[in-house]
Amino acid sequence: VVLVAATAGVAACGGNKPPVTTPATPDPFPRPADPAPPVRPPEPPPRPVESPTPPPIPTNTPITADPLAAMSPDDINRTATLKPVFFVYDSDQLDDAARQALNDNAQTLKKYAAWVITVEGHCDERGSAEYNLALGDRRALAARNYLVSLGIAAERVKTVSYGKEFPFDPGHDEPAWAKNRRAQLMVTSKQP
């Protein structure tokens, strides 16, 4: 029963595509049913955000016309351009939704070849803190290995496990847990 619920929660989450035209910082895990507005850092000035299927860039357009290319790692992460990857309870296996998110992320990483990322493995609060540190490591590695299989250079992808230390949603129910069982791809630096 738990696994069914967990799978359903992930499927629901994975089905939520990040907003593509919101000028402000998009919430990577939108929860329409939640009446409380999500707490966010101060909003940066409105920026155009990359569309998931960008129109072909004319070859004579200078690269500086792409706002993402000029952004700092922190600003890139705030756009949630790299999609989170979700897992079912106590698993490090990549399901179809997870592989699709990583396929999209691989395309983005090929386009922005300067980005160096860290894949963070996270877990829900079930399971001991210590067990979850190991599980988070395996989740991050699963995502990293898949990215490498798609042609992303291994040295561009570091991993770290945060176990259940930094839940995205501090709630104690399946909707919260589903958001917390994740590998999160963070841009940590840019190669020259």
Next chain:
Amino acid sequence: VLVACLAAGATTLVMSAPPPDPRPAGAALAARQDIRIELNGPGGRQLRFGLPDIVVAPGDLELKSAAATIADVLWNDLDFEEEFYMIRREASASVPVTAVIADLPVTRWAELGADYVVVGSAQRSGTKLTVEIRLVGVRGDAARKIVNGEGVAYNCVVTSPRACAHAISDSLHKLHGIDGVAQTRLAFVSDRGGELVAGALSRGSKEIYISDYDGANQQAVTANRRLNISPSWSPDGNLLAYVSYGPDGPDVYVKSVYEAKQAWRPAVGGLPNYFPAFSPDGTKIAFASSRDSAGLYQLFVVDRDGKTPPRRITNSRSADYVPTWSPDGTKIAFASDRTGQGTPRIYVTSADGVGLEVLPCTSKCDRPSWSPTGEMIAFTCGTGQPGYDICTINLRTREVATLTDGTGVNEQPFFAPNGRHIVFSTTRYGKSQIAIIDIKGKLQRRITEVGNNSFPSWSHARR
């Protein structure tokens, strides 16, 4: 009564050496020959103590305040250990207070159920505070007899009444053969200074904190705004080993708790490194590392200074993690998911990694902590979803006991240095907090209030 007690095998004790600090003062008061003390209730039942206000000369508000704190903290210290039954101070508030033993209203105290009264008086000279404690009998032949020599005087500081009370408590427990823990300290992890905003992609921070055993005097030991977890005290209480998420990944750091010295990293030769545990003699640190195979934690042992390369002591295909040493330093227990089904078990191997024994486990068994007496291991036991509870296993009888009742997620048990209590983390109050139960499972103290707190560890050293 005394004769009956002796026949029943009552503990007979000789007054111990003076407690290290604060020290008994005053030759007359401290002049104690080997006085044998019988301390047992009628029929071997728990002794009942009364603890009236500590007598001070009128007019000195600071002294009066310090004396009041000492009485309250001492009551809590004695109540915590559960060796003596403590009559509530509210219940005895109307009993006349006196430092003159001849005037002690023993009949009133007997009516309240007391066997002994802790009679205290305090004087000050500058910041020096001298507290004289006499443990006085109430009933029968013992009435108005002082059982701790002629009384003991403690050299204290008027601005540190809690430390004074803790020293008195430990020496009163020593009369009954108990190594009190009132002067010991806890370490734990807290995000109170950098709690993660819900829904934020940025990382919060968690720092290592220490406190007195009762949660007083909480203070940060690290301040690096990173994730710091899994503190482990050195046996002398001067060092903490912990995991800090540095720029190149999680690594074991060792830091002086009370001196401003540079932390060092003993687990040389690879990352990431987790779950340091000082050996009982303080010379070595066991830890888990996936340095040899990404994602696969194995156990290593390194000398405390990291001068020689770590030695790998397990070799398995599943994660081996959270080592805990037996008190004699010959064995290490750890958690491992060797069934490969997300159901970790507790395993025991020698400190060299020779031999392997799995402990009985009905569900998930995780995060072991070896008792200081050696006979028990406490662990996190899976009891449901999302429930975790605190369990113990008796290594001789193999009997498993569940100490918490599924209220919240309860995990990360760690034994008190005398083995009579267990500190753990729990979500029963909402956020994760540190609390203490006795080894029967009775909740004794909530230690933390602010932020999320986890990874408790209990020092064996008195300060």
